[in-house]
Amino acid sequence: MTHVTQHPLDEALQLQPLDIEGHYAGSPHAAYGNMVGPFGGATAAQMLQAVLQHPARLGEPVALTVNFAAGVKDAPFRIEAHPARTNRSTQHWTVTLLQAEDDGSESTVITATAVTAVRRTTWGAQDLAVPKVPAANEVARSTGASMVRWIERYEMRPLAGTIPSQWDGAESDSLSRLWVRDDPPRPLDFASLTALSDVFFPRVWLRRARMTPIGTVSMTVYFHASSAELAEVGDGYLLAQARSQAFFNGFFDQSAELWSEAGRLLATTHQVVYYKE
Amino acid sequence: MTHVTQHPLDEALQLQPLDIEGHYAGSPHAAYGNMVGPFGGATAAQMLQAVLQHPARLGEPVALTVNFAAGVKDAPFRIEAHPARTNRSTQHWTVTLLQAEDDGSESTVITATAVTAVRRTTWGAQDLAVPKVPAANEVARSTGASMVRWIERYEMRPLAGTIPSQWDGAESDSLSRLWVRDDPPRPLDFASLTALSDVFFPRVWLRRARMTPIGTVSMTVYFHASSAELAEVGDGYLLAQARSQAFFNGFFDQSAELWSEAGRLLATTHQVVYYKE
Numbered sequence: 001m002t003h004v005t006q007h008p009l010d011e012a013l014q015l016q017p018l019d020i021e022g023h024y025a026g027s028p029h030a031a032y033g034n035m036v037g038p039f040g041g042a043t044a045a046q047m048l049q050a051v052l053q054h055p056a057r058l059g060e061p062v063a064l065t066v067n068f069a070a071g072v073k074d075a076p077f078r079i080e081a082h083p084a085r086t087n088r089s090t091q092h093w094t095v096t097l098l099q100a101e102d103d104g105s106e107s108t109v110i111t112a113t114a115v116t117a118v119r120r121t122t123w124g125a126q127d128l129a130v131p132k133v134p135a136a137n138e139v140a141r142s143t144g145a146s147m148v149r150w151i152e153r154y155e156m157r158p159l160a161g162t163i164p165s166q167w168d169g170a171e172s173d174s175l176s177r178l179w180v181r182d183d184p185p186r187p188l189d190f191a192s193l194t195a196l197s198d199v200f201f202p203r204v205w206l207r208r209a210r211m212t213p214i215g216t217v218s219m220t221v222y223f224h225a226s227s228a229e230l231a232e233v234g235d236g237y238l239l240a241q242a243r244s245q246a247f248f249n250g251f252f253d254q255s256a257e258l259w260s261e262a263g264r265l266l267a268t269t270h271q272v273v274y275y276k277e
Numbered sequence: 278m279t280h281v282t283q284h285p286l287d288e289a290l291q292l293q294p295l296d297i298e299g300h301y302a303g304s305p306h307a308a309y310g311n312m313v314g315p316f317g318g319a320t321a322a323q324m325l326q327a328v329l330q331h332p333a334r335l336g337e338p339v340a341l342t343v344n345f346a347a348g349v350k351d352a353p354f355r356i357e358a359h360p361a362r363t364n365r366s367t368q369h370w371t372v373t374l375l376q377a378e379d380d381g382s383e384s385t386v387i388t389a390t391a392v393t394a395v396r397r398t399t400w401g402a403q404d405l406a407v408p409k410v411p412a413a414n415e416v417a418r419s420t421g422a423s424m425v426r427w428i429e430r431y432e433m434r435p436l437a438g439t440i441p442s443q444w445d446g447a448e449s450d451s452l453s454r455l456w457v458r459d460d461p462p463r464p465l466d467f468a469s470l471t472a473l474s475d476v477f478f479p480r481v482w483l484r485r486a487r488m489t490p491i492g493t494v495s496m497t498v499y500f501h502a503s504s505a506e507l508a509e510v511g512d513g514y515l516l517a518q519a520r521s522q523a524f525f526n527g528f529f530d531q532s533a534e535l536w537s538e539a540g541r542l543l544a545t546t547h548q549v550v551y552y553k554e
Contacts, residue, residue, distance in 0.1 A: 062528050063495040063549045065342040067390050069362035069369035084373070084385045085346035090494065090551070092346035094371065094388055096361070108361045111371055111390050113344050115494050115549070119526040122554050125484065127451060128522040174404060207402065217367065217392050218340040220497050222530045222549045224523040245405040245534070246501040246542045249396040251339050253499045253545050255532065257522070265523045268530050270547050272340045272392070272499045274367070277399050 007186045008032065008153060009195065012042055013049045015079060022054050022081040028074050032150040037072040039150035040216050041198030045191040047095050047112045050081035052190065057083075058091040059118035060227055061190045065220045066112045073099055077109065090117045119226055126224075130263045133159050136179040136237040154199055155183040157237070163201050164209040174203040177241040185235035188266075190223065193230060196238060196258060197221045197269035203244040203254050204275045212276045217251065219271040225264065233260045250274060284463045285309065285430060286472065289319055290326045292356060299331050299358040305351050309427040314349045316427035317493050318475030322468040324372050324389045327358035329467065334360075335368040336395035337504055338467050342497045343389045350376055354386065367394040396503055403501075407540045410436050413456040413514040431476055432460040434514070440478050441486040451480040454518040462512035465543075467500065470507065473515060473535060474498045474546035480521040480531050481552045489553045494528065496548040502541065510537045527551060 008031035015024035026046055028038035044066040051057060077099045085092040097110035133139075139157040146152055161176030180199055182192055202214040242256035251272055258267045285308035292301035303323055305315035321343040328334060354376045362369040374387035410416075416434040423429055438453030457476055459469055479491040519533035528549055535544045 063344075065344075065390060065495070065497065067340075067342075067369050067392060069367075070364065084388050087347065090346075092344050092385070092388055108369070111361050111369055113342060113388050113390060113495070115344060117494075117527065117551075119528070122527050122552065123485070123524070124526060125448075125524045126522075127484075127520070127524075171402075207404075208400070217394075218342070218390070218497075220342065220495075220547065222523075222528075222547070224525045224528075224530070226526065243404070245403075245545050247400070247402045247404075248501045249401060249503065250394065250399050251396070251499075251501075253501070255545075255547075268522050268532075268547075270497065270499070270532075270545075274394075275399065 007184060009045065009182065009186060009192055012046060013191055015046065015049055015053055018078065024050050024053065024079045025076060026079060027076045028072055030149065032153055034148050034150055037074060040068060041195035042150065043072055043110065044198060044219060045195040047079065047097060047110060048114060048194050049191050050079040050095055051093050051114050051116065054081050054083070057116060058086060059089065059116040061114060061223050062117045063115040063220065063222050064112065064194060065218065066110060067218045068110055068216050070107065070109045072109055075099060090115060126265050128257060128265055130239065130259050131177060131241065133177065133239065136261065139179055153183055154180055156180050161206055164206065166209065167211060168209050170209045171207065172209065174207040174244040175241065176200055176206060179237040180240050181235060181237045187235055188230045188233040189227065190230065193258065193267055194221055196240065197256065197267055199240060200242040200254065200256060202273060203242065204247060204252055207244065207247065215274045217272050217274050219269065221267055221269045223267055225266045229264060230266065236261045238266070284461060286322065286459065286463060286469055289323060290468055292323065292326055292330055295355065301327050301330065301356045302353060303356060304353045305349055307426065309430055311425050311427055314351060317345060318472035319427065320349055320387065321475060321496060322472040324356065324374060324387060325391065325471050326468050327356040327372055328370050328391050328393065331358050334393060335363060336366065336393040338391060338500050339394045340392040340497065340499050341389065341471060342495065343387060344495045345387055345493055347384065347386045349386055352376060367392060403542050405534060405542055407516065407536050408454060408518065410454065410516065413538065416456055430460055431457055433457050438483055441483065443486065444488060445486050447486045448484065449486065451484040451521040452518065453477055453483060456514040457517050458512060458514045464512055465507045465510040466504065467507065470535065470544055471498055473517065474533065474544055476517060477519040477531065477533060479550060480519065481524060481529055484521065484524065492551045494549050494551050496546065498544055498546045500544055502543045506541060507543065513538045515543070
């Protein structure tokens with residue numbers, strides 16, 4: 001007998017269709033556990049997966065916005081994906097994740113919107129210069145005990161802006177740069193690229209060399225590739241970088257980019273993050 | 278008798294409460310007319326306005342995502358704003374704009390999500406350097422006939438990346454920079470800042486010195502100020518800049534920033550835009 005082991009992300013993406021079209025049952029995956037609840041990137045990937053699995057889907061993802069309205073509990077959830085508008089070549093989605101409360105009622109935990117489109121071949125250009133960095137295999141992998149499970153799901157080879165070794169309050173810039181891929185390696189697709197878009201540790205920790213409670217509030221991903229381009233990447237590394245532009249009274253922004261090893265910009269992604277102090 | 282003339286944006290923001298809480302009647306404003314339908318920034322401001330007007334609103338806007346699912350017609354619409362989740366200090370909103378079809382049915386034209394929050398005073402920093410530019414009053418206002426009404430609603434003083442004078446297909450970078458404020462001048466608030474976030478002409482036109490049909494598909498605004506900081510700006514100019522990072526098979530992204538004259542970063546904003554060829 002052959003025992004086939006599925007990748008933990010693919011296990012997480014196993015959404016079970018319910019009686020109503022576009023409604024799915026799922027749950028956080030322990031392999032993507034965070035301090036409390038699951039890694040937001042894995043949850044964002046599950047939100048997109050509900051769109052990808054929907055029988056009425058038209059085209060491929062162009063944009064995704066995920067709003068983390070409350071902490072996802074380590075408990076089953078339902079995702080409802082709804083095609084709010086279907087045009088000739090684009091489709092607009094609303095997606096909601098709900099979980100049961102202790103009293104048996106259900107609450108909205110995440111809201112999301114997505115745009116899918118049937119792309120046509122057009123003129124194109126990539127204007128964001130790829131940072132000059134050493135090749136992935138020339139950069140040491142970060143090691144050491146991680147505080148949370150999901151960190152083990154990524155092979156990270158830091159190039160700049162590593163997590164502070166001393167929490168001494170020394171201010172610095174907020175730029176991080178790293179080579180990264182799934183661990184175990186897994187062929188890149190829209191779901192894994194979505195999860196990878198949230199792979200950066202909190203910018204405010206780097207900026208201040210100080211830990212403060214944080215939580216992503218809203219996250220947007222723009223996809224600059226079709227499934228063919230993602231398939232070309234295979235299980236290769238992505239060059240990923242992120243930085244913040246403003247920290248103001250409890251919320252900071254983060255803008256990030258993900259390129260393939262071949263230098264193709266696959267996604268640009270932005271988020272706004274709560275920080276306590 | 279005194280005749281009080283209201284600012285066109287304030288006229289556009291007059292949403293009439295309907296029988297159901299959070300449902301409002303409104304319409305595009307002719308003063309913000311675009312080639313077809315209204316200027317997207319004005320529509321985005323109306324979507325936010327439905328949240329701002331909602332009796333259950335908690336706090337002030339932190340993030341807004343508006344998805345332009347179809348062209349808004351120059352006809353009445355209904356906006357439905359719904360607080361999907363209310364926490365102690367944050368609130369997550371879903372907002373929908375609907376218009377009647379010719380057959381009398383109603384269709385979703387725009388979907389949106391917003392996050393509002395009661396901000397607490399925390400450590401803060403602004404990391405994005407303000408570009409060094411001449412003062413607004415030292416820069417000539419752009420003049421000449423505009424193709425569309427909404428352009429007249431903004432006093433624009435271009436600094437870099439002006440709309441091509443020759444459509445000769447000469448490629449250039451996609452950066453535009455300008456001083457801009459409402460015309461007539463109007464004290465800045467969240468609604469007008471939202472509209473201003475969409476004030477840039479299409480990056481692909483600048484990038485290629487070539488006109489092609491375009492349409493914003495999804496737009497996100499992150500607010501880095503409270504109403505107090507916006508009030509300080511009054512009807513002063515904003516320094517605004519925008520550029521693209523990738524153009525791929527029918528969709529390009531745009532990232533932009535808006536600072537006050539005093540150099541405060543008020544908003545960062547991102548969008549993904551359809552282009553035909």
